[in-house]
Amino acid sequence: MSRATPITEYEKYLRVPELLALQKPAAELSCHDELQFQVIHQSAELWMKLIDHELALAAQLMAQDELARATVTLRRVNMIQHLLTESLKVMDTMAPRNYMRIREVLGRGSGQESPGFKRMLQIPGELWPTVEALLTRRAITLRQIHEAPEAHGELFALCEALIDYDQDLQWWRRRHILMVYRIIGVGTPSLKGNHSELLEKGAREQFFPALWQVRDEVFGEWTRAMEARGKSPGYHG
Numbered sequence: 001m002s003r004a005t006p007i008t009e010y011e012k013y014l015r016v017p018e019l020l021a022l023q024k025p026a027a028e029l030s031c032h033d034e035l036q037f038q039v040i041h042q043s044a045e046l047w048m049k050l051i052d053h054e055l056a057l058a059a060q061l062m063a064q065d066e067l068a069r070a071t072v073t074l075r076r077v078n079m080i081q082h083l084l085t086e087s088l089k090v091m092d093t094m095a096p097r098n099y100m101r102i103r104e105v106l107g108r109g110s111g112q113e114s115p116g117f118k119r120m121l122q123i124p125g126e127l128w129p130t131v132e133a134l135l136t137r138r139a140i141t142l143r144q145i146h147e148a149p150e151a152h153g154e155l156f157a158l159c160e161a162l163i164d165y166d167q168d169l170q171w172w173r174r175r176h177i178l179m180v181y182r183i184i185g186v187g188t189p190s191l192k193g194n195h196s197e198l199l200e201k202g203a204r205e206q207f208f209p210a211l212w213q214v215r216d217e218v219f220g221e222w223t224r225a226m227e228a229r230g231k232s233p234g235y236h237g
């Protein structure tokens, strides 16, 4: 496309012309809503690229015992996760009929193939050995941190930031399921068969299981102590 004005420094640095050429021109859209579909997915890939970049830094900072900075970095990741989940609300505005038009031109493409999302699922497994090594260096267990969070403020804050990542990944998946139901229904077969079963199973996945497990342990201990004193705490049966 020819342009009347020279490219500005802003456009040059951000590569705006290339970026805006990555969506179909209006005349080629299968329906009005296809631009929304492309923009939301493409921007999600960019945000997930940034998450990957930030989590690499968080791992490095943990390995260097720079816990406050690692926690700040994880908080940034968490904010991006919120943006990703919020963006699904925009997609909610697409009518089922319009998605059918897009589906016709989408081929066999599926969100499951998203490289950014695959990284988000993989990273916790790569990050966890760094957390374990940190706990070993400090000669402390997750249990000790969670029994006395005020005595281990820095480590507790870090654990909270990690479980936020996990919780918000689960939350994104649950929110995505609601959007899918709203647009294609609950029983409509997708490319991968029964999408409802597949997505609901994914939504139950935990990414830092030890951080969930330690909650059971802390509550289990408390429950036993209450029972020993003849009191029923009302949890754990």
Ligand code: HEM
Binding pocket: 040, 041, 044, 088, 091, 094, 099, 109, 110, 111, 112, 113, 114, 117, 173, 176, 179, 180, 183, 184, 190, 191, 192, 193, 195, 198, 199, 202, 203
């Ligand atoms: C019209 C809106 C959307 C529909 C109808 C839809 C539908 C689906 C369906 C049916 C699946 C299950 C796998 C399959 O059958 O392909 C799926 C998976 C997935 N979609 Fe979407 N999707 C939509 C929007 C989005 C958006 C906006 C994103 C990302 C920003 C996204 C990312 C994903 C990811 C990452 C998966 C794999 C989920 C997992 O493993 O839990 N989808 N989607």
